Amino acid sequence: MAKSTNTFAVALNVILVVSLMISISEGKHIGVHGFDADCDSVYGAEFGDSCNSVIEKFGISSLDFFLSINPNCNCDAFFEGQWLCVDGNPNE
Numbered sequence: 001m002a003k004s005t006n007t008f009a010v011a012l013n014v015i016l017v018v019s020l021m022i023s024i025s026e027g028k029h030i031g032v033h034g035f036d037a038d039c040d041s042v043y044g045a046e047f048g049d050s051c052n053s054v055i056e057k058f059g060i061s062s063l064d065f066f067l068s069i070n071p072n073c074n075c076d077a078f079f080e081g082q083w084l085c086v087d088g089n090p091n092e
Contacts, residue, residue, distance in 0.1 A: 016044070016081060037069045039085035051075035058086040065090075 043054065051066060051073070060066050067073060068090035 013081065016083070037071060037085060037088055037090045039069060039088040041085070041087035042083045043086045045078050045080060045082040045084055047080050049078050051078075054084055054086065060086065 043058065045054070051063060054060070055063060055066050067075075069085040069088040071090075073084065
């Protein structure tokens with residue numbers, strides 16, 4: 001059972017990385033309707049991460065800036081493997 005779960009996790013990670021690579025190669029933006037952000041660098045959230053820990057880990061200037069480049073981010077509901085923009089430009 002554990003091996004099956006591990007295989008599933010590896011497959012899911014591969015799918016996420018491939019989709020991210022395709023998205024980046026096509027020059028897509030992340031965002032929600034009416035609001036986009038150009039993202040230059042992403043990070044896959046790890047267990048226990050929070051907005052503040054990611055901001056600290058990557059030296060991001062403020063929570064407001066972090067949220068401006070992650071417009072669909074919910075600081076109360078991170079999940080392991082969630083792609084977060086850690087460097088970019090907000091386009092309002």
